[in-house]
Amino acid sequence: MIVGNAKPIEEVLSMIEPFDKLIVAGCNGCVTVCRAGGEKEVQILASALRLAREAQGRPVEIREVTLERQCDPEYVELMRPYVGDYQAVVSIACGAGVQFLAEHFSKTPLLPGINTGFIGVTEKQGEWSERCQACGDCVLHLTGGICPVTRCSKSLFHGPCGGSVEGHCEIDKEVPCGWQLIIDRLKALGRLDLYEKLRPMKSWKTSRDGGPRRIVREDLI
Amino acid sequence: MLVPCTGRVEEILVLKAFESGADGVMVVGCMEGDCHYLVGNIQARRRVARVADILEKIGIGGQRVRMYNLSAGEGVNFAAFANEMTEHVRGLGPSPINVVRKGPKK
Numbered sequence: 001m002i003v004g005n006a007k008p009i010e011e012v013l014s015m016i017e018p019f020d021k022l023i024v025a026g027c028n029g030c031v032t033v034c035r036a037g038g039e040k041e042v043q044i045l046a047s048a049l050r051l052a053r054e055a056q057g058r059p060v061e062i063r064e065v066t067l068e069r070q071c072d073p074e075y076v077e078l079m080r081p082y083v084g085d086y087q088a089v090v091s092i093a094c095g096a097g098v099q100f101l102a103e104h105f106s107k108t109p110l111l112p113g114i115n116t117g118f119i120g121v122t123e124k125q126g127e128w129s130e131r132c133q134a135c136g137d138c139v140l141h142l143t144g145g146i147c148p149v150t151r152c153s154k155s156l157f158h159g160p161c162g163g164s165v166e167g168h169c170e171i172d173k174e175v176p177c178g179w180q181l182i183i184d185r186l187k188a189l190g191r192l193d194l195y196e197k198l199r200p201m202k203s204w205k206t207s208r209d210g211g212p213r214r215i216v217r218e219d220l221i
Numbered sequence: 222m223l224v225p226c227t228g229r230v231e232e233i234l235v236l237k238a239f240e241s242g243a244d245g246v247m248v249v250g251c252m253e254g255d256c257h258y259l260v261g262n263i264q265a266r267r268r269v270a271r272v273a274d275i276l277e278k279i280g281i282g283g284q285r286v287r288m289y290n291l292s293a294g295e296g297v298n299f300a301a302f303a304n305e306m307t308e309h310v311r312g313l314g315p316s317p318i319n320v321v322r323k324g325p326k327k
Contacts, residue, residue: 008278009275009278040232044232047237047240048236048275050240051239051281052280055279055281055321057321
């Protein structure tokens with residue numbers, strides 16, 4: 001999922017300072033699961049903003065909305081009948097959701113209520129970690145199901161660097177060396193041959209280096 | 222307000238109480254370790270702490286919400302906690318929301 005984290009309430013209050021009539025918009029997708037931008041977080045943020053502004057003597061009217069997904073046009077368009085009645089929208093979806101609302105409602109200021117972190121997994125309740133950097137050319141079948149782009153701090157492709165010490169990365173002793181994880185897993189799978197095989201340099205043209213990416217599926221159009 | 226377990230007390234319930242004009246909110250749950258639903262009161266404690274943090278940051282005051290734990294048979298303790306909370310909130314004075322709603326002193 002895409003994992004996000006709420007912006008400090010002070011920062012959101014600063015963003016909404018010029019406005020008196022707002023929408024706080026959540027998303028039932030990833031940010032609901034990671035407890036950053038779902039229906040409950042919409043309620044909490046809207047209530048906190050109302051309280052803060054009323055205490056300042058400048059009450060704010062807030063409509064609370066949670067779309068099924070802010071990254072799909074069908075759901076975004078559900079806001080069209082009323083979005084023009086409000087001065088701004090605070091979206092607590094991921095960055096994609098915020099931008100998609102902005103694209104659809106060009107006359108309405110869009111304010112991000114969360115910081116989008118990464119594509120990751122739930123380690124346990126309240127703890128998430130990164131697993132994928134969306135490089136666009138997956139090699140997990142060669143690396144024991146562990147991503148060298150994400151799990152190696154340097155995104156190395158041909159084994160650990162000199163900073164790998166007792167299975168940990170030089171950037172932080174709490175961070176496992178991605179390549180140690182890969183080699184251990186390949187050993188466990190009896191597939192160290194995959195590590196020993198020479199491979200050409202990875203092409204990064206499918207990654208961010210080529211600018212904003214697009215996937216077009218002719219069979220679905 | 223009665224709930225079957227303090228695990229039902231989500232952040233928004235406490236925040237709504239302040240929006241409705243409460244000067245303070247006490248959440249009273251079972252003793253930690255005695256939750257019939259295992260961790261309801263532990264969840265409530267975390268949520269109360271989260272709400273206190275929000276209230277502090279928005280200028281309402283984090284001291285206005287507190288969590289107490291006692292067993293269902295401790296009526297005397299409940300009364301003592303309720304009195305303690307009442308005195309505590311009186312000491313803090315009215316919530317800034319209520320000050321604004323009341324308007325300037327004439």
